[in-house]
Amino acid sequence: MRIPGRFSVEIYHTFPFKTQVYQRGMEKLLQRVFLKENGNYIYEWNAIDQLVYLMIQSAYLYVTGHLQIRHLTDLYVFYRKAAEEDQFQELENRLKEFKVNILAQKLLHLSYMWFGTREECASMETEEEELQVFDILEKNVFYGMTGKFGxxxxxxxxxxxxDILKEEERENRMEKRALFYRRLREFFSLVRRQLKELYDILYSR
Incomplete structure (x- = not known):
């Protein structure tokens, strides 16, 4: 839903993630929402839960080639906000449930390299051998995971x-099976209709 000149809202009827690990993790994450103060039917996460979602979302979008700069901007802003609560061990444990704790931390590091202050960048030590990793990470954000840059x-x-590819293959098999049975039903429906027409012709004489 988009209101011109204002804001846009994405509404999902299912989780926008395909793997079972993400599905289970999102179910647990949604159980942690609470009713917003002075808000009717509006639920929200606390700062850590919001950051968990943004980090696992960024990891998923990175892998599928849909990560955009705005996602990394959100990571940077919300991480600074969550840093005030000093719950980084909890954040690490929660990310491990999605099995993307290392990848998500790399993307967060990249967001600080792009948008952080000079002092913030200096506080994040980067080893010489890690620079190539972040270089590939950066190019994959811009061009997708094509393997072109390493x-x-x-x-x-x-x-x-x-895991995503396996799930997509499973979905494709289910779609093909559903298509086969639908066409089979249509075929038998056509045969029954033709037999009925033939019966009517034969016995109308």
């Missing part, structure tokens, strides 16, 4: 991508 080296990204 192979993906993050194991969690590779595992998540593999």
């Amino acid at each position: 192979p993906e080296t993050d194991e969690q990204a590779l595992d998540l991508r593999s």
